[in-house]
Amino acid sequence: MSSSREKQLRQEKIGQPDPKTAREAQQRKQEKRSNILYGTIAVVFVIVALASLIWRSNIIERSATAATIDGEKYTAAEVNFFYQNAYRNFYNYNYYYMAYGLISLNTNADLKDQVLTDSDASMLGVEAGQTWHDYFVDQALDQMAAVQAALKQADEEGFTYPAGVQAQYEDNMDSLKASAAASNVSVDQYLAGTFGSTMTEKVYGEQMYRALKYDAYTSAYDDSLTYDNAALTAAYSADPNSYDKVAYESVTILGSAAGTTDADGNTVDPTDEEKDAAKQSAKDAADEMLAAYRNGKKLEPLADANEKATYNNNDGTIYSSGDVLSEWLFDDARKAGDSAVLESGTTYYVVVFHERFRDEYPTIDVRHILIQPAAGELSEGDEGYEDEQAQLNADAKAKAEDILAQWQAGEATEDSFAALAMENSSDGSKYDGGLYTQVYQGQMVTAFNDWCFDASRQPGDTAVVETTYGYHVMYFVGEDLPRWQAQVSDTLKNEDYAEWVTALTADVSIEKNDSGMKYVG
Numbered sequence: 001m002s003s004s005r006e007k008q009l010r011q012e013k014i015g016q017p018d019p020k021t022a023r024e025a026q027q028r029k030q031e032k033r034s035n036i037l038y039g040t041i042a043v044v045f046v047i048v049a050l051a052s053l054i055w056r057s058n059i060i061e062r063s064a065t066a067a068t069i070d071g072e073k074y075t076a077a078e079v080n081f082f083y084q085n086a087y088r089n090f091y092n093y094n095y096y097y098m099a100y101g102l103i104s105l106n107t108n109a110d111l112k113d114q115v116l117t118d119s120d121a122s123m124l125g126v127e128a129g130q131t132w133h134d135y136f137v138d139q140a141l142d143q144m145a146a147v148q149a150a151l152k153q154a155d156e157e158g159f160t161y162p163a164g165v166q167a168q169y170e171d172n173m174d175s176l177k178a179s180a181a182a183s184n185v186s187v188d189q190y191l192a193g194t195f196g197s198t199m200t201e202k203v204y205g206e207q208m209y210r211a212l213k214y215d216a217y218t219s220a221y222d223d224s225l226t227y228d229n230a231a232l233t234a235a236y237s238a239d240p241n242s243y244d245k246v247a248y249e250s251v252t253i254l255g256s257a258a259g260t261t262d263a264d265g266n267t268v269d270p271t272d273e274e275k276d277a278a279k280q281s282a283k284d285a286a287d288e289m290l291a292a293y294r295n296g297k298k299l300e301p302l303a304d305a306n307e308k309a310t311y312n313n314n315d316g317t318i319y320s321s322g323d324v325l326s327e328w329l330f331d332d333a334r335k336a337g338d339s340a341v342l343e344s345g346t347t348y349y350v351v352v353f354h355e356r357f358r359d360e361y362p363t364i365d366v367r368h369i370l371i372q373p374a375a376g377e378l379s380e381g382d383e384g385y386e387d388e389q390a391q392l393n394a395d396a397k398a399k400a401e402d403i404l405a406q407w408q409a410g411e412a413t414e415d416s417f418a419a420l421a422m423e424n425s426s427d428g429s430k431y432d433g434g435l436y437t438q439v440y441q442g443q444m445v446t447a448f449n450d451w452c453f454d455a456s457r458q459p460g461d462t463a464v465v466e467t468t469y470g471y472h473v474m475y476f477v478g479e480d481l482p483r484w485q486a487q488v489s490d491t492l493k494n495e496d497y498a499e500w501v502t503a504l505t506a507d508v509s510i511e512k513n514d515s516g517m518k519y520v521g
Helices: 003-011 019-030 035-056 059-063 076-099 118-124 132-157 163-182 187-195 201-224 229-238 272-294 299-304 324-329 385-409 414-424 428-432 446-452 483-504
Strands: 065-069 072-075 245-254 309-317 339-344 347-357 362-371 435-439 462-467 470-482 510-512
Touching: 065 076, 065 132, 072 076, 076 132, 076 187, 076 201, 132 201, 132 483, 132 510, 163 187, 163 201, 163 414, 163 428, 187 201, 201 483, 229 483, 245 272, 245 299, 245 324, 272 299, 272 339, 272 347, 299 309, 324 339, 324 347, 362 385, 362 414, 362 446, 362 483, 385 414, 385 462, 385 470, 414 428, 414 470, 428 435, 435 470, 446 462, 446 470, 470 483
Parallel strands: none
Antiparallel strands: 065 072, 065 510, 245 309, 245 347, 339 347, 362 435, 362 470, 462 470
């Protein structure tokens, strides 16, 4: 939150009596009226004054019914929780699309004044012509419908929520209170600056807890989905390009013509003749390079001899639809040793195919407890900074080693390790007992990755591993599906999960209430 917004929140006087109403009350007190009349006027004043207090404390906005989902009413504040989360999640996932103008959303303008373009609608799979505000309202209500339906089904099944739900709820609320205190405002004021004036600690806590329960229940369903080898093989065979990789060498030769500068320093664009000549020169260079390669020369030194050429040695590239190079490499007819010159615009590729393969190595399951060094008091460049950092790192390492020793002195089981992760880890996986499943090569930072994929690794192995994030107390659970099978399984899970969630809300009715919906956003 900005400092100006914090100041504004601190200066708000919630519930202060309206000066005009106070003056009118004083005038009425001075009038000579009968007791009955005076009593009636007094009651009217109380109602007016109370209405002013309610309005200024946003009770009406918070409590106004904004939507009804299958008969269950939701206030504007409750809808706002999901609305703001939908908006923030969209921003986080689509920041680069927005930055490059591929999505028209402008975060500095009123969402109610911005209409989705045809391109926006096509990308998001919605109808064009609606405002971004309407889009996020629909996203919020759809999510609320899914949460309501899922939690109802969970209750009917007698689903037992994992301990991580309560732990994450408590941590989130503690973090919220700490952030508000650091900003020198109340929790409600802090939330108002983040989620809008309707939000309160009570509403936030309730809806966040519902969201956490929803995530736990749906995650449990996702984890329950398994597929046998026949199903995985069939899905792979139906779309091998999505899972295979290729190894190849290539040289990229640019055939674009450079502009020139005239006597006045102005840039002069190349002529059509110059463009054609540059492209032809690149083609000739590519053809000569391919001929030299086929006569026994190596590509890399050939590329080094041409200032417009760049050599690449790729040992695991995935398929990209529509890309000239990718389409040639993933052609079913491709054989080891095939070579060619490929054209893409003004660029030419000299390419040599080596092999097509899928990742057969096993993924791994691992638990960890992350211990991060505490924040220091000194800034980089201050005298003693390096010594302070060294001590903080040493303290974090010692704590990690103490936790490992504590585990070893106890039951020394996977479950006891998970319990320690819940208590001590700084990583978000703590709420799942520090568990990461189906980890693949290169997914984690180097030291973490190397420990997990050490050829000698055995189930139950432990260690303290240092990374740029801090010290990790490691517990090796074991090997999981081969990488390609894990990928196929993820695809099938995504499809089945989406169908399941759609079915949950297929018959759910959603009604918007304009009188309350106007306070959303």
